[in-house]
Amino acid sequence: MDFEFFFKLFLGGLTRGSIYALIALGYTMVYGIIELINFAHGEIYMIGAFTALIISTVLTMLGFPALAVTLIAVAAAVFYACCYGYTIEKIAYKPLRTAPRLSALISAIGMSLFLQNYVLLAQTSDFLPFPSLIPDFEFWEPYAHIMSAAEFTIIVTTVLVMVGLTFLIKFTQIGKAMRATSQDKTMAMLLGINVNRVISFTFIIGSGTAAIGGMLIASHIGQINFYMGFIAGIKAFVAAVLGGIGNIPGAVLGSLVLGWTESFFTGYISSDYEDVFAFLFLVLILIFRPSGILGRAETKKV
Amino acid sequence: MGCLLAVCLIFSCGKKEEAEQTIKLGVAGAHSGDLASYGLPSVNAAKLVVEKINANGGVLGQQVELLIEDDVCKPEVAGNTATKLISDGVDIVMGHICSGATKAALGIYKEANVVAMSPSATNPDLTLSGDYPNFFRTIPHDAKQAELQVKFATQTLKVKNVVILHDKGDYGKSQAELAKKYFEEAGVNVLLFEGVTPGAVDYSAIVTKLERQQPDLVVWGGYHPEASKIVTLMRKQRMDTLFIGADGVKDETFIKVAGEYAEGVYATGPKDISDNPMAKMAKEEHQNEFGSDPGAFFDAAYAATQALLNAIEKAGSTDYDKVINALRTEYVETPLGKIRFDENGDATGIGFSVYKVTNGQFIEEK
Numbered sequence: 001m002d003f004e005f006f007f008k009l010f011l012g013g014l015t016r017g018s019i020y021a022l023i024a025l026g027y028t029m030v031y032g033i034i035e036l037i038n039f040a041h042g043e044i045y046m047i048g049a050f051t052a053l054i055i056s057t058v059l060t061m062l063g064f065p066a067l068a069v070t071l072i073a074v075a076a077a078v079f080y081a082c083c084y085g086y087t088i089e090k091i092a093y094k095p096l097r098t099a100p101r102l103s104a105l106i107s108a109i110g111m112s113l114f115l116q117n118y119v120l121l122a123q124t125s126d127f128l129p130f131p132s133l134i135p136d137f138e139f140w141e142p143y144a145h146i147m148s149a150a151e152f153t154i155i156v157t158t159v160l161v162m163v164g165l166t167f168l169i170k171f172t173q174i175g176k177a178m179r180a181t182s183q184d185k186t187m188a189m190l191l192g193i194n195v196n197r198v199i200s201f202t203f204i205i206g207s208g209t210a211a212i213g214g215m216l217i218a219s220h221i222g223q224i225n226f227y228m229g230f231i232a233g234i235k236a237f238v239a240a241v242l243g244g245i246g247n248i249p250g251a252v253l254g255s256l257v258l259g260w261t262e263s264f265f266t267g268y269i270s271s272d273y274e275d276v277f278a279f280l281f282l283v284l285i286l287i288f289r290p291s292g293i294l295g296r297a298e299t300k301k302v
Numbered sequence: 303m304g305c306l307l308a309v310c311l312i313f314s315c316g317k318k319e320e321a322e323q324t325i326k327l328g329v330a331g332a333h334s335g336d337l338a339s340y341g342l343p344s345v346n347a348a349k350l351v352v353e354k355i356n357a358n359g360g361v362l363g364q365q366v367e368l369l370i371e372d373d374v375c376k377p378e379v380a381g382n383t384a385t386k387l388i389s390d391g392v393d394i395v396m397g398h399i400c401s402g403a404t405k406a407a408l409g410i411y412k413e414a415n416v417v418a419m420s421p422s423a424t425n426p427d428l429t430l431s432g433d434y435p436n437f438f439r440t441i442p443h444d445a446k447q448a449e450l451q452v453k454f455a456t457q458t459l460k461v462k463n464v465v466i467l468h469d470k471g472d473y474g475k476s477q478a479e480l481a482k483k484y485f486e487e488a489g490v491n492v493l494l495f496e497g498v499t500p501g502a503v504d505y506s507a508i509v510t511k512l513e514r515q516q517p518d519l520v521v522w523g524g525y526h527p528e529a530s531k532i533v534t535l536m537r538k539q540r541m542d543t544l545f546i547g548a549d550g551v552k553d554e555t556f557i558k559v560a561g562e563y564a565e566g567v568y569a570t571g572p573k574d575i576s577d578n579p580m581a582k583m584a585k586e587e588h589q590n591e592f593g594s595d596p597g598a599f600f601d602a603a604y605a606a607t608q609a610l611l612n613a614i615e616k617a618g619s620t621d622y623d624k625v626i627n628a629l630r631t632e633y634v635e636t637p638l639g640k641i642r643f644d645e646n647g648d649a650t651g652i653g654f655s656v657y658k659v660t661n662g663q664f665i666e667e668k
Binding site: 005008015016019020128129145148150151217220222223227228231235262264267270271272274275 | 470496497498499501502503504506507508510511513514526527530531534535538539540555558559560561563
């Protein structure tokens with residue numbers, strides 16, 4: 001009984017951590033390349049979810065089979081979010097690349113508020129129902145009382161995305177270019193790497209993962225509204241810092257640690273102080289490891 | 303602006319016919335500012351009722367005169383509003399609108415032996431504390447919903463063990479605390495009483511925790527977005543535990559969002575009065591006179607005005623004790639149904655019903 005309870009909380013924390021991780025990956029990749037905290041990232045996640053909702057509603061009305069609806073909606077959400085990510089970078093961040101870092105940060109916050117209000121006005125301020133794009137798989141039914149099919153899908157997707165990204169960064173040419181740009185932008189440029197393209201690519205990949213996250217989570221909890229990106233974005237940002245911002249395995253680890261902290265604290269003590277405890281834990285970790293769990297301390301030459 | 307004009311008109315009338323006696327009915331509440339939409343419908347209601355009564359010869363053979371005062375829903379203004387009304391010689395007051403402002407004004411009315419009746423102040427203490435014998439209301443107080451939930455849960459659903467969750471907000475937490483108190487008084491075990499963070503991405507930990515307690519019923523204090531997330535998660539984890547919320551859940555959006563998972567969920571909400579002939583008539587009068595549908599608390603304000611004037615008529619004078627006695631003993635036919643007031647000052651026969659989601663609709667449980 002008690003072990004089962006522990007195990008369920010563990011799985012709940014894993015799901016929650018995976019949700020954070022899908023968003024945190026985008027934060028950390030962008031930070032790794034241009035040292036910018038892209039506050040509009042949470043909104044990309046929200047836009048991804050909205051696109052998936054609109055496309056899936058239209059397709060369902062046209063009578064497409066469920067699997068096709070899901071696949072097309074995911075593809076459309078990813079594509080749309082990637083376009084947004086690319087455009088945001090070109091409009092709001094690129095012109096400020098040589099400006100003080102604070103300016104780019106403010107521009108990011110501005111972009112975040114702009115997108116929130118844009119969706120609020122163009123769509124609605126109401127909560128909208130989100131269809132279960134992830135079906136209750138039949139083979140999963142024996143385990144459904146432990147964790148739902150949607151939660152299972154979220155965890156599997158996060159693992160796949162993480163493995164895919166690691167592969168991309170470690171073993172492909174664009175990955176090599178990304179690592180080079182992150183180490184030294186000027187040097188990378190001198191060696192003939194198209195830095196602008198690398199940065200755009202990073203934004204596109206980050207936005208794509210956020211859109212997948214948005215769609216999965218909306219499908220899991222069954223509702224969306226224009227504000228959903230804000231809290232999820234903040235938590236994911238915290239997770240990225242916790243793991244060591246700029247570090248991809250760190251973002252996933254930080255997300256899982258945050259997810260488990262929240263889940264176990266709720267389960268064994270009280271959900272009233274869930275956030276209090278989660279952030280207290282964050283402060284403690286940062287006191288002992290200021291650059292995060294897996295972050296490297298920056299050594300500056302004097 | 304129209305309201306101001308009306309006030310001027312009434313004052314000038316009053317001066318002209320100073321020799322003639324009138325019954326002065328004060329109407330106080332938020333008539334401007336953020337919460338004007340709560341207060342202005344009560345002014346319209348008072349105008350409609352008074353116009354009709356005056357056309358039929360008034361109360362005790364005297365015409366009824368309205369004294370309309372704005373308190374902007376602020377306790378610090380409401381005291382002045384009350385003092386102003388009393389210095390203008392008000393006989394009886396319909397108002398105020400907000401609980402805080404009402405409380406601030408009541409002490410002043412009490413000292414001047416003036417009866418006040420609110421169509422909208424729902425803070426339980428206003429009547430239950432016993433501090434204000436001069437206060438009445440035509441809206442059920444906040445504790446009524448919790449009372450009803452507990453009564454329904456223990457008598458109809460026959461539950462033994464409950465879990466109470468809330469959203470840590472003002473509304474949700476106070477509902478949950480009242481429910482907890484009444485459940486404990488009724489001898490039901492409250493296995494868990496916890497707040498959750500609104501807007502969180504996932505509630506699976508709290509759902510796991512409540513599943514472990516194996517309650518018969520989950521009571522939710524809060525609004526519908528979190529309720530639908532929690533219910534959805536519970537059902538997805540194959541938990542069929544009963545779920546009950548208050549009027550924060552009794553919203554069409556809840557059913558829209560939670561979809562099939564909303565089925566069987568209970569929620570308390572105001573009694574449906576749309577079939578009441580008097581409510582229909584009042585609505586029609588409003589449409590004819592003002593060209594729009596009435597706003598919030600209109601029916602309650604209509605009923606309050608009728609109840610006050612009826613009590614004066616039945617009491618035979620505006621004497622404080624006689625009016626209070628009449629309010630407590632004489633039934634009056636209103637848009638809310640046939641009402642009188644109990645010894646606390648709360649209207650009887652009005653209130654909340656339990657609704658159950660059945661085939662995508664809230665159906666009243668008889």
